Amino acid sequence: EEGAARFEALIAADGKIEPRDWMPDGYRRSLIRQIAQHAHSEIMGMQPETNWISRAPSLARKAILIAKVQDEAGHGLYLYSVAESLGVSREWMLDELHAGRQKYLSFINYPTLTWADVGALAWLTDGAAVVNQVSLCRTSYGPYARALVRICKEESFHHRQGFDLLYALSRGTPEQRAMLQAAVDRWWYPALAMFGPPDHMSTHSAQSLAWRIKRATNDELRQRFVDICVPQARVLGVTLPDPALRWNAERGHHDFTPPDFEELKRVVAGNGPCNRQRLAHRRRAHEDGAWVREAAAAYAAKHGESREA
C-alpha cells in the first residue's frame, strides 16, 4: 500500500519510477509490452536496410548504412536490457517475437525495392520515430527515459542522413528522381501508420497516458510529423502521395488523409508484404547461431566467465 501511494505520488509529480520501486502489475505489463516492441522494432528494422548494404552505390553511403544498422542493433541490446530491469529475460522476449506473440512496428513489413527506399525509410520512418520518441523521453519509467534520450539523438542523425541521401537523388538523373518519388510514394503511409490507430480507436492509450508511459496521443504526434515533413518534401521536390494534403491556416496545421487503418490492422496481424519473410529470416539467424551460442556457453563454463569476451 505504501508502494502504491509512493508510485501515485511520483507519477503525479512527474518523477521517475526506478526498477526497484513498487509498480502496478498493469504498469509493468504495459511497459514490458512497449519496450519489448521497441527493442524488436530496432532488431527487425535492420532487415529492410541490410537488404541494400551489399549493393550501396557509393562507399560513403555504404558506411553510413552499416553504421545505422549497427546503431539499431545497439539500441535493441540497450532496450532489451531496460526490459530486463522489469523482470523478463531477453531469451523470453525473443521467443515471444519468434512465435509472433510480441510485435514490432508494422512499417518493417514493407520491402525496400530500390536504393531510394533506404533513404525514404530513414527520412520518413526514423523521422516519425524521433517525433514519437522525443515525446517518450519524458516517460515515467526512468531506465526507459534515459535510454530514449540516447536513442533519440542517434535516430535524429539517421533521419538527417536519410534526407541527405534523398537530396542527392533529387539533384540526380531522371531515373534517380523517379526512384526517389516512387520510394516516397511507398513509404509515406507506412510512416504515418507508425503513430498507431487514431485516438478514438486506440486501446492502450488512455491508461498509458495516465501512467505517463505515453506523453502525447497518436493523433497529436501524427499531426506534428506531417507538419514537419511538408517543407522537407518541398526541398526534395517530391510530391507527398496525398491529394488532400494542404495547409489549414485556421488550425495552424496541415490537413491530410490519415492512413488506411484496415491495412495497418492487416499488417500488424501478419499480412504485410514481408511479415513472413522478416520473421523467417530472424528465426533462421537465431537457429543457425544456436551452435555458436552453445559453444560460448560451454567455453564459459569450462574457463570461467572471466574469459568471455
Added chain:
Amino acid sequence: EEGAARFEALIAADGKIEPRDWMPDGYRRSLIRQIAQHAHSEIMGMQPETNWISRAPSLARKAILIAKVQDEAGHGLYLYSVAESLGVSREWMLDELHAGRQKYLSFINYPTLTWADVGALAWLTDGAAVVNQVSLCRTSYGPYARALVRICKEESFHHRQGFDLLYALSRGTPEQRAMLQAAVDRWWYPALAMFGPPDHMSTHSAQSLAWRIKRATNDELRQRFVDICVPQARVLGVTLPDPALRWNAERGHHDFTPPDFEELKRVVAGNGPCNRQRLAHRRRAHEDGAWVREAAAAYAAKHGESREA
C-alpha cells in the same frame, strides 16, 4: 578357357565385346575405371559452365549454355548405365567420386572467371574431348563404343558453339577481345593436359591399346588437337600462349611446348584451384537431395514402381 579364347579372337578381329561376354578381370577393371571417370567428368564438368548460366549476357547464349549442361547430365547418365553393364552400381561410383577415389578430368578444376571462359572451355576442352572420343568410338567394348558415337556428335556441336561464342567476342569491343585472349591463355594448357601424360610416362596406355580400349596414344591425340586448333585460333585472332608453337614442315605437324605434367599431377592429386570447391559442391548437392531420393523410394515402395515417373 573357351571365353578367353573367344575374347582374344574378338579383340584381334576388331570386334565388339558385349556385357555378357567373358572378359579378363583387368579389362573389366580398366573399362570401369575409364568409363566411370568419363561419366564423372561429364557430371563435374557441368559446374564451371553452370557458374555462368545466371549471368549469361544474351538469352540465346543462355539457352545454348543450359542445353549444353543438360547434354552433359544426359551423357553422365548414359555412361553410368554403360558402366553398370560391367557390374558396378551408380551409387558405388558416386561414393568413389565423393570420397576422391575415382577421378574426373583435371581441367574441371580450373575456374571460369569471365563469360569468355565459357566459350574457351567449350572450344578447347570439348574440342580436345572430341579428338579423344572420335578415336574411342572404335573402342572394343560395344556399349561404350555406341555411347561414344552419340556423345561425340553432341560434343562436336558444343565445340562449334564455343567457337561461335568466342567469334562474337573477337568481333566485339576491346574489353571483349581482351576477355577472349585472357580466357584462351587460361584454358590452352588445361585442354592440352586432357590427353594425359606423355606416352613414355603413361601407366595404363600399353595394355589399354592392346585391348583396344584406347585406339591412339596420348601424344598422337595431343598432336592432332594442336594441329586442329592453330588455324581456328587464327580465325579468332587470338594468340595461343606458347611462343614455341610453329609449323614444322618436315613433320607435317606443329611443334609446341607440352603441358607442365607436374602441374597435371598436382591437379589430379587434388591440388588444382577448384578441386575442393567442385567436390564440396557435388557432395552438398548429393546430401541436400537425400531426403528427396528417400521420398521417391518410399513412395515407390508404397505405390509400386509403376507409379514412378
Added chain:
Amino acid sequence: MTAPMTTTGPDLRDYVLRLGDDALVAAQRVAGWCTRAPQFEEDVALANIALDLLGQARALLTYAGELEGLGRDEDALAFGRDEHEFRNVQLVELPDDDFATAIAKMLFFGVYQRLLYTGLSRAADPTLAGIAAKAAKETAYHVDHAVSWTLRLGDGTAESHRRMQAAVDHVWPYTHELFEPGPPPAAAGPGADPAALRGPWCREVEQVLAEATLRRPEDGWAPTGGRSGVHTEAFGHLLAEMQYVYRAHPGARW
C-alpha cells in the same frame, strides 16, 4: 539508360510483356538448379523445363519488342530494364529455398500457364496464338513433372511430407496474383481471361494436393504488385546477377 516504358502504349504489347516476364523469371529460377538437383535425372528434367520457359520468354519478349516498335530486342528487354519495369507475378521470383518449394512453384505456375496458353492458342492474334500453342504442349509436360514430384514428396516420408506441406503453405498466397482481374486485350481472345481460369485451376490443383495427402491452404493473405512493377526483395538480387555482364558492357554484342 533504358527507353521509358510507355503506359499508354498498345495494350497487347503490355500483355505479351507480362507473359514474357513470367516465363523469363521462372526460367532463371529453374535454371538455378543445374548441378544442384537431388539426382541427375532431375538435372536433365529441370534443365529441360528451364529451356522451355526460356524459349517462351524469348518468343514473347521478341514479339513485345516488335509491338512496341522502339527497336528493343529480347536482350534489351531482359537485361536493360530496371526492376520496376518488370511485369511478372511475384510467384515466379520467389527463391527456391529447397526442392519442395521449387516443385510447389512449378505445380501452381505450370497449371496456370497450361490453362492460359491453351486459351491463348485460340487468340485472334496469330503470332500470340502460335507461341501459345507450342507453349501449351511444353507446360503440359511441366505439370506432369510437378505432379509426379508433388505426389512422391507429399506421400513419401514424414520429412518429405512436412517439407512439401510447408512449401505449399509458403507459396499458396502468391497464386492469387495469377488470377487478378483485368480482361486480356481483344487480340488475346476470351479464352485467356485470368479470372475465368481460377475455377479450373483450383479444381486441378486441389485434386493433386488431395492425392498427395497434402492440406489445401486457406485463402487469405494475397500479396500482389508484380503486374504493376512492385516485386519482392528477392527480385532485385536476381536481376543484379542476371543483368550484370550485359550492363557492365554497354552496347556490346554477345
Added chain:
Amino acid sequence: MTAPMTTTGPDLRDYVLRLGDDALVAAQRVAGWCTRAPQFEEDVALANIALDLLGQARALLTYAGELEGLGRDEDALAFGRDEHEFRNVQLVELPDDDFATAIAKMLFFGVYQRLLYTGLSRAADPTLAGIAAKAAKETAYHVDHAVSWTLRLGDGTAESHRRMQAAVDHVWPYTHELFEPGPPPAAAGPGADPAALRGPWCREVEQVLAEATLRRPEDGWAPTGGRSGVHTEAFGHLLAEMQYVYRAHPGARW
C-alpha cells in the same frame, strides 16, 4: 568503360591498391553478416569490424586514385573496375559459409593486417604511414575479437570444435598468398616486406590454434593469383552484387 589499368604506373599506386582491395572485399564479406549473426552483440561487433575495414578501403582507394592521377575516386575504383583489375588476395573473397569460416578468415587476415599495418606505420610515405597507423589500432581489435571466438569455438562443444577445425583447414591454404614474395615499394619502407611477416604471423596464429585445441594444418596446396587479378569463382558473384546499381546508372552521383 573503365580507364585501362596501367601496369607501368607508379609502383606505390599498385601497392596501395592491393591493400585497398583487400580491405574492401573483406568489408563486403563481413558486412554480409548483418542481421545474420548468432547474437546481437555479434551483429554490433561485426558491423564495427566491417566499418573499420571499409574505412581503410576508402582511405587507401582514394590515395591510390590520387597516385594514379587519372581522376578516379574511391567509387570509380570500387565499382567501375572489372574482376581481373582487382588485386586482393583470394582469402578475403572466400564465401563465409558459416560463422566458423568467418572467424577463421578474420583471425588469419587480421593478424596479417595488424603486422603489416604496424610495419607500414613507419613508411617513408607520410600518407600511407598515417593510414596504416590508424588501421593498425583497428586491426588489433579485430584480432582480439577473432581470437576470443576461435578459443570459444575450438574449445567449446564437440560440434563447434568440428566446425572450427573444418574452417581452419578450409581457409589455411589461402593464407600463403598473403606472404608471397615481392618487396614493397621503397616508399612503403622495410617494415612491410610480406615475406618477413610470415614468421611472426605463424607464431601468433599457431599459439592461438594450440590454445583453442585446434590442429594447425599442414602446409601444402597454396592457391594464388589474386595479386595478378586471378580470383575465385565466388568473386565474380560478389562483384555483380556490389557493382550492380552503380553500373546500372552510368555517370550518376549518389
